[in-house]
Amino acid sequence: PAPSEPPYLRGLNEPQREAVLTTDGPVLVLAGAGTGKTAALTRRLAHILFQRKAYPSEILAVTFTNKAAREMRHRVGQLVGDAVEGMPWLGTFHSIGAKMLRRHAELVGLQSNFTILDTDDQKRLLKQLIQANELDEKRWPARQLAGLIDGWKNKGLTPGDLDAGDAEQYANGRGADLYAQYQERLKTLNACDFGDLLLHMLTILKTHREVLEQYQKRFRYILVDEYQDTNAVQYLWLRLLAQERKNIACVGDDDQSIYSWRGAQVENILKFERDFPGAAVIRLEQNYRSTPHILGAASGVIANNGGRLGKTLWTELDAGEKVRVLGVWDGPEEARRVGDEIESAQRGGTSLDDIAILVRAQHQTREFEDRFIAIGMPYRIIGGFRFYERAEIRDALAYLRIISQPADDLAFERIVNTPKRGLGDKAVAQIHAVARAEGVPLLTAAARLVGTDELQARARNALAAFIGDIARWRDMANDLPHPELARQMLDESGYTAMLQADKSAEAAGRLENLTELVRAMEEYETLGAFLEHVSLVMDNDAVADDAKVTIMTIHAAKGLEYDTVFLVGWEEGLFPSQRALDEGGIASLEEERRLAYVAITRARRRATIMHAANRRIYGQWNSSLPSRFVGELPKEHVEEETTMSGGESLWRANWSEHADPFADTARGSGRGPGWQRAAGKLGGEWTARTFTREAPRVIESRASAVSLGNKGRDDI
Numbered sequence: 099p100a101p102s103e104p105p106y107l108r109g110l111n112e113p114q115r116e117a118v119l120t121t122d123g124p125v126l127v128l129a130g131a132g133t134g135k136t137a138a139l140t141r142r143l144a145h146i147l148f149q150r151k152a153y154p155s156e157i158l159a160v161t162f163t164n165k166a167a168r169e170m171r172h173r174v175g176q177l178v179g180d181a182v183e184g185m186p187w188l189g190t191f192h193s194i195g196a197k198m199l200r201r202h203a204e205l206v207g208l209q210s211n212f213t214i215l216d217t218d219d220q221k222r223l224l225k226q227l228i229q230a231n232e233l234d235e236k237r238w239p240a241r242q243l244a245g246l247i248d249g250w251k252n253k254g255l256t257p258g259d260l261d262a263g264d265a266e267q268y269a270n271g272r273g274a275d276l277y278a279q280y281q282e283r284l285k286t287l288n289a290c291d292f293g294d295l296l297l298h299m300l301t302i303l304k305t306h307r308e309v310l311e312q313y314q315k316r317f318r319y320i321l322v323d324e325y326q327d328t329n330a331v332q333y334l335w336l337r338l339l340a341q342e343r344k345n346i347a348c349v350g351d352d353d354q355s356i357y358s359w360r361g362a363q364v365e366n367i368l369k370f371e372r373d374f375p376g377a378a379v380i381r382l383e384q385n386y387r388s389t390p391h392i393l394g395a396a397s398g399v400i401a402n403n404g405g406r407l408g409k410t411l412w413t414e415l416d417a418g419e420k421v422r423v424l425g426v427w428d429g430p431e432e433a434r435r436v437g438d439e440i441e442s443a444q445r446g447g448t449s450l451d452d453i454a455i456l457v458r459a460q461h462q463t464r465e466f467e468d469r470f471i472a473i474g475m476p477y478r479i480i481g482g483f484r485f486y487e488r489a490e491i492r493d494a495l496a497y498l499r500i501i502s503q504p505a506d507d508l509a510f511e512r513i514v515n516t517p518k519r520g521l522g523d524k525a526v527a528q529i530h531a532v533a534r535a536e537g538v539p540l541l542t543a544a545a546r547l548v549g550t551d552e553l554q555a556r557a558r559n560a561l562a563a564f565i566g567d568i569a570r571w572r573d574m575a576n577d578l579p580h581p582e583l584a585r586q587m588l589d590e591s592g593y594t595a596m597l598q599a600d601k602s603a604e605a606a607g608r609l610e611n612l613t614e615l616v617r618a619m620e621e622y623e624t625l626g627a628f629l630e631h632v633s634l635v636m637d638n639d640a641v642a643d644d645a646k647v648t649i650m651t652i653h654a655a656k657g658l659e660y661d662t663v664f665l666v667g668w669e670e671g672l673f674p675s676q677r678a679l680d681e682g683g684i685a686s687l688e689e690e691r692r693l694a695y696v697a698i699t700r701a702r703r704r705a706t707i708m709h710a711a712n713r714r715i716y717g718q719w720n721s722s723l724p725s726r727f728v729g730e731l732p733k734e735h736v737e738e739e740t741t742m743s744g745g746e747s748l749w750r751a752n753w754s755e756h757a758d759p760f761a762d763t764a765r766g767s768g769r770g771p772g773w774q775r776a777a778g779k780l781g782g783e784w785t786a787r788t789f790t791r792e793a794p795r796v797i798e799s800r801a802s803a804v805s806l807g808n809k810g811r812d813d814i
């Protein structure tokens with residue numbers, strides 16, 4: 099490179115430079131994982147600032163997470179220094195939407211200091227509405243309504259935009275009306291929910307020309323990362339803002355679209371070229387992140403999806419290690435094995451900060467956390483709470499604590515009205531008063547109060563029943579194994595039912611976490627020993643800036659990279675998830691496969707995929723099959739190992755035997771037993787050539803198969 103070249107251009111390849119330097123007009127960068135999309139977008143931002151094409155306040159830059167926004171700010175700062183200061187419009191859609199809405203709140207009947215409700219507040223409010231409308235809450239749970247409303251908001255639909263079909267899904271066609279009432283309630287509370295941050299702004303931009311023009315003029319340049327996961331309202335919002343200057347650059351990868359459950363529409367990639375005619379479409383093909391084996395493995399899996407836009411990926415990196423597929427006996431062995439591997443990587447000089455464990459579902463972190471506590475391995479959980487800090491786990495632990503220690507007032511307070519049993523703040527205050535006056539624990543005070551007529555009849559009955567339950571559970575504790583006790587307590591207290599009534603994806607995850615908690619208890623002799631273990635786990639806060647292993651979901655890992663990655667629990671029913679299998683459609687299975695692609699491509703040098711032959715649930719061993727995605731890994735890129743006694747043939751046999759039930763969801767013909775099927779199947783879609791430094795290896799090449807405009811629903 100020329101010595102005079104600005105630092106932000108250094109080391110970029112040709113198409114990347116194009117993505118950076120084509121500042122005017124619409125640009126779409128469509129490229130596979132690790133090809134430097136985010137890097138190019140960051141440098142484009144640096145270029146715009148460095149060349150003074152716009153003031154920092156005239157650039158709108160959208161990232162998928164707050165962490166990504168911080169990172170982009172930091173990188174740009176390194177490239178161009180202070181110019182990045184005061185970039186108010188760099189952030190997530192939500193954070194930018196909130197900032198804008200505060201300026202114009204009055205246009206939608208809010209004040210600028212409006213509150214943003216979290217999902218709990220939102221549900222509470224909806225519940226009140228459902229009651230006020232005299233609907234049966236059991237039949238029409240608040241969560242279902244919340245899910246519908248979120249869905250409408252993601253699509254950019256206000257109550258007035260709904261058609262009969264939309265509204266029919268809830269309470270015999272009363273959905274639209276309840277949505278309207280909810281919006282009214284929010285207005286009186288001077289509040290809005292997350293969905294409103296963009297929907298209100300969209301309404302304002304559509305109905306107030308002067309506001310729209312102001313922003314269209316202001317934003318000289320618009321940049322969007324992870325474009326494949328934008329939803330309809332985000333797209334409409336972007337399109338309006340960009341319509342005037344049309345200097346909008348979006349980068350994305352259709353194979354990494356993993357948020358359709360939150361309304362993301364990968365079709366937005368196709369809409370872009372239609373709505374911004376003449377857009378420069380740039381394809382990046384060189385992958386800088388991963389070794390050929392890792393790329394080959396990821397490409398082999400994703401090749402099983404249909405309707406892809408098609409991309410070529412190659413790398414100059416040395417072949418490196420093959421992707422390891424490790425079959426273990428059960429969950430605890432998986433955790434032990436990962437712990438051992440990490441310790442040996444550490445001895446080999448790898449920092450813990452460069453190691454990540456990616457799980458499909460939150461509850462999977464528990465096994466690793468417990469193991470890491472036991473061996474003193476520092477870890478962090480990203481995008482979620484540590485297992486034992488999650489709300490439902492704390493609730494369940496509170497039930498257990500009050501059994502083992504009746505004087506545990508904090509536990510009592512936590513669960514006295516969870517699930518709701520009509521013991522409001524007033525009743526709780528009365529219990530406290532008695533406890534203070536008599537110097538006894540809350541549970542004792544509650545028992546005394548029940549014997550008087552100080553409480554209202556309803557509260558008295560509820561409290562008496564609760565105290566009776568606790569006494570009964572304490573008796574049961576003498577005879578029942580403690581995991582069974584926990585399970586019965588969660589059932590009889592109504593806690594499980596509360597989560598079951600809740601139809602959201604979150605609630606399903608919470609139920610899984612509780613199952614996992616019971617599973618964890620099985621590893622301890624007594625309830626006391628288990629609770630002791632938990633309090634030690636809770637105390638394991640290592641010094642903040644020590645190196646730590648990262649544990650997180652695949653969803654949270656999007657856009658990130660690690661030297662060494664463990665991909666655990668690749669079993670049918672876990673990954674692909676049971677939910678995806680139950681839904682049965684090819685769409686949900688393909689989304690799981692995109693997750694697999696995202697997961698593998700997080701690794702720079704080393705990827706290990708694990709599956710256990712057995713998982714224990716409620717004391718029962720369930721045997722599990724390796725994920726079909728394991729079977730889809732091209733053989734030449736993987737190295738298999740199994741620790742099971744005679745296990746290899748066992749699980750291979752399992753897979754073949756069970757391969758057929760999935761045949762309907764498999765793409766193409768000739769789907770034999772998964773494992774053997776892997777390499778040859780991809781037919782004309784797959785090419786792999788050996789490479790030299792001069793002639794790089796083509797990891798995957800597919801023709802651009804989808805013509806514009808013929809895919810997806812046109813709902814704009």
Ligand code: ATP
Pocket residue numbers: 109110111114129130131132133134135136137138351354385386387656657658659699
């Ligand atoms: P993803 O699809 O996972 O979000 P991406 O396309 O955004 O990936 P980046 O994260 O931007 O890819 O880049 C992947 C890695 O490649 C990073 O470590 C980045 O620093 C490096 N990289 C990008 N471009 C180049 C380049 N021209 N030369 C050397 N390294 C590069």
Ligand code: MG
Pocket residue numbers: 135136137657
């Ligand atoms: Mg990226």
